[in-house]
Amino acid sequence: MTASELVALPAKEVLKRFKQKTLTPSDYLTACLSHIEQVNPQINALTAMDSDAAVKAAELATMRYAKGQPIGPLDGLPIGVKDLQDTKGLLTTHGSQRGRAYVPDADMPLVARLRAAGAIVLAKTNVPEMGAGGNSRNPVWGATANPFDANKLAGGSSGGSAAALAANLLPMCTGSDTGGSLRLPAALCGVPGYRPSVDVIAHPTRPVGWSGISVLGPMVRTIDDLLLMLDICQNADANDPLSIPAKAGRFGDITPRDLSGLRVGYSEDFGGAAVDQGIRETFKARVAHLAPHVKACVAVDMNLGDMDRVFDILRAESFVAAFDKGVQDTPEDFGPHIIENVELGQTFSLADRAWAHLEQTRILRKFNALMTEFDVILMPTVPVSPFEWTTSHPEMIDGTKMDIYYRWLALTYRGSLMGGPSITLPAGRDHHDMPFGLQLLGAVRGDEALLSIAKSVETLFAASPETARPVPDLQNIPPTQTDLRAFVTHPPIFKTDQGDESLALSTAV
Known part of the structure; x- marks a missing residue:
C-alpha cells in the first residue's frame, strides 16, 4: 500500500x-x-x-x-x-x-x-x-x-x-x-x-x-468513525449543567436504519432562507435519488417562527458575555466581526432577551410537533457553492442582500435553535463541481435514530458516482x-x- x-x-x-x-x-x-x-x-x-x-x-x-x-x-x-x-x-x-x-x-x-x-x-x-x-x-x-x-x-x-x-x-x-x-x-x-x-x-x-x-x-470521513469518536467524547461535566452522564456503547452499537419504512420531510430553504438556484437544483436531485428507497418523501414548511432574530439575540448574548470587557479595554486586539457582534448585543434589551427565549421555545414546540410526522428532515447544508477565501462572506444570495456577515449560514443556525442533532453528509458535487452537503435534522435527543439513518444514507449514496463522497485530486489542487x-x-x-x-x-x- x-x-x-x-x-x-x-x-x-x-x-x-x-x-x-x-x-x-x-x-x-x-x-x-x-x-x-x-x-x-x-x-x-x-x-x-x-x-x-x-x-x-x-x-x-x-x-x-x-x-x-x-x-x-x-x-x-x-x-x-x-x-x-x-x-x-x-x-x-x-x-x-x-x-x-x-x-x-x-x-x-x-x-x-x-x-x-x-x-x-x-x-x-x-x-x-x-x-x-x-x-x-x-x-x-x-x-x-x-x-x-x-x-x-x-x-x-x-x-x-x-x-x-x-x-x-x-x-x-x-x-x-x-x-x-x-x-x-x-x-x-x-x-x-x-x-x-x-x-x-x-x-x-x-x-x-x-x-x-x-x-x-x-x-x-465516515459515519463509522464518527460513531467511534462520539462514543468516546460523550460525557457529563459539573460545569456544564446541560450535559448528561455517558452511557457506555451508546453510539458503538448503532446499526443502519431500514430506509423502506422511513418518513422523510424536505425543505429547499428552511423556511425561506436565501439559497442559490444551482444549489436548489442539486438538492432536488439528491432528494429524487433518495425518494424511491423510502416510505414517504414530502415537502414541508419549515417556517417555524422568527428564527433569524432569535439567533441574532442569543448569539450576541454569548459574544457580550465573552468579549465585552476585552473589547472595551483593548478594542485594537479584536477584528471587526468580534466588535460587530458585541455592539449588536449591546443594542438588545432585557425585553428582547425574554422575547428570544420565548420564541425559541415556541420554535422548539413547533419542530417537535413536526417530528411526530417525520423521522428526518432534509435540506441543503450551505446555500452557495464554495467561493473565494479572500471574500469574508457572500453579500448577496439569489437576489437577497445579507444584512449581517453570518446570515448566509441560516440553513444551519436555524437548526441550532432546537438543541437537537443534525448532520451533513457528503453527497457528490454541486453545479460548480465542488462538494455538496446534504443536511439531515433529527428529533430532539434523537441522536441514535438520526445516526442510524445517516449510516443508511451514506451507504446508499456511496453506491452511485453522482452522490458518493467526492475526493480531491491532491496531486493537482488548483493553486x-x-x-x-x-x-x-x-x-x-x-x-x-x-x-x-x-x-x-x-x-x-
Missing part, C-alpha cells in the same frame, strides 16, 4: 491494522507527517504542531501494541484539535493576536477524553478569529483553503479540521458548532460533520453555561492566486505563556 493510500484509510481501519500488527503507529505517523509536509502548505489547514512529542507517543503506542496492551480504543491515532480548544503544552491561539503565545497547562475535557483513549494530539486546526464567521482566516495563521480548489474557502469555524480530513492529513479532528461551524465546513470540503444534541458532549467552556446553542462535536498568509498581521509566538483567562472559551460562528 502506498503512503497516499495509507493516509486515506478510515480511522477504524487504521486502528484495526494496529491491533493486527500489520501497521504500527510509528509507521502510520511517519506517513501522515510526510503527507502533511507535502499538502498542508497548499491549504494551511494545520497550525501549531508538536511532531517530536507525537513521534515519541507513537513509539510508545507501537510498543504497547507489540505486547497486545493498547491503552484505549484510539491508542496511537494522530488527531487534530480545533484551535479554539485548549491543548496542554500546545499553542492554542483561538486565531487571535491575544492568544498568539498562549500555551495551556491543561486540556479541555473533550481533548482530555480523546487523549485518555490513546489519541495523539499532533496538531491544531485553523479557525476564524475567535471562531467568528464561516471563513477560517485570522491574523495569526492566515487562511485555510479548500482541498478541491485552493482559491476557495474551506468554511468555518471548523475549517481547518474539515480541510485536514478531506486532504487526508489526519483521520480524526475535533470541531464545535453554534451556527454551523461543524456542518458548514464539512459540507464545503466533502466530509461528514455532526452537531450532537446539546446534552451529549460536555461543553464546560461555553461562555453562557445555560445556553445550548454552542456544542462540541466530531469530524471524520491559490493569493498567499494564504496574506492576512497575517500578528504571527504566532512559540513560547510557553499562561495566556489570558478570557481565552478559555469556545465560541463558534
Whole structure:
C-alpha cells in the first residue's frame, strides 16, 4: 500500500491494522507527517504542531501494541484539535493576536477524553478569529483553503479540521458548532460533520453555561468513525449543567436504519432562507435519488417562527458575555466581526432577551410537533457553492442582500435553535463541481435514530458516482492566486505563556 493510500484509510481501519500488527503507529505517523509536509502548505489547514512529542507517543503506542496492551480504543491515532480548544503544552491561539503565545497547562475535557483513549494530539486546526464567521482566516495563521480548489474557502469555524480530513492529513479532528461551524465546513470540503444534541458532549467552556446553542462535536470521513469518536467524547461535566452522564456503547452499537419504512420531510430553504438556484437544483436531485428507497418523501414548511432574530439575540448574548470587557479595554486586539457582534448585543434589551427565549421555545414546540410526522428532515447544508477565501462572506444570495456577515449560514443556525442533532453528509458535487452537503435534522435527543439513518444514507449514496463522497485530486489542487498568509498581521509566538483567562472559551460562528 502506498503512503497516499495509507493516509486515506478510515480511522477504524487504521486502528484495526494496529491491533493486527500489520501497521504500527510509528509507521502510520511517519506517513501522515510526510503527507502533511507535502499538502498542508497548499491549504494551511494545520497550525501549531508538536511532531517530536507525537513521534515519541507513537513509539510508545507501537510498543504497547507489540505486547497486545493498547491503552484505549484510539491508542496511537494522530488527531487534530480545533484551535479554539485548549491543548496542554500546545499553542492554542483561538486565531487571535491575544492568544498568539498562549500555551495551556491543561486540556479541555473533550481533548482530555480523546487523549485518555490513546489519541495523539499532533496538531491544531485553523479557525476564524475567535471562531467568528464561516471563513477560517485570522491574523495569526492566515487562511485555510479548500482541498478541491485552493482559491476557495474551506468554511468555518471548523475549517481547518474539515480541510485536514478531506486532504487526508489526519483521520480524526475535533470541531464545535453554534451556527454551523461543524456542518458548514464539512459540507464545503466533502466530509461528514455532526452537531450532537446539546446534552451529549460536555461543553464546560461555553461562555453562557445555560445556553445550548454552542456544542462540541466530531469530524471524520465516515459515519463509522464518527460513531467511534462520539462514543468516546460523550460525557457529563459539573460545569456544564446541560450535559448528561455517558452511557457506555451508546453510539458503538448503532446499526443502519431500514430506509423502506422511513418518513422523510424536505425543505429547499428552511423556511425561506436565501439559497442559490444551482444549489436548489442539486438538492432536488439528491432528494429524487433518495425518494424511491423510502416510505414517504414530502415537502414541508419549515417556517417555524422568527428564527433569524432569535439567533441574532442569543448569539450576541454569548459574544457580550465573552468579549465585552476585552473589547472595551483593548478594542485594537479584536477584528471587526468580534466588535460587530458585541455592539449588536449591546443594542438588545432585557425585553428582547425574554422575547428570544420565548420564541425559541415556541420554535422548539413547533419542530417537535413536526417530528411526530417525520423521522428526518432534509435540506441543503450551505446555500452557495464554495467561493473565494479572500471574500469574508457572500453579500448577496439569489437576489437577497445579507444584512449581517453570518446570515448566509441560516440553513444551519436555524437548526441550532432546537438543541437537537443534525448532520451533513457528503453527497457528490454541486453545479460548480465542488462538494455538496446534504443536511439531515433529527428529533430532539434523537441522536441514535438520526445516526442510524445517516449510516443508511451514506451507504446508499456511496453506491452511485453522482452522490458518493467526492475526493480531491491532491496531486493537482488548483493553486491559490493569493498567499494564504496574506492576512497575517500578528504571527504566532512559540513560547510557553499562561495566556489570558478570557481565552478559555469556545465560541463558534
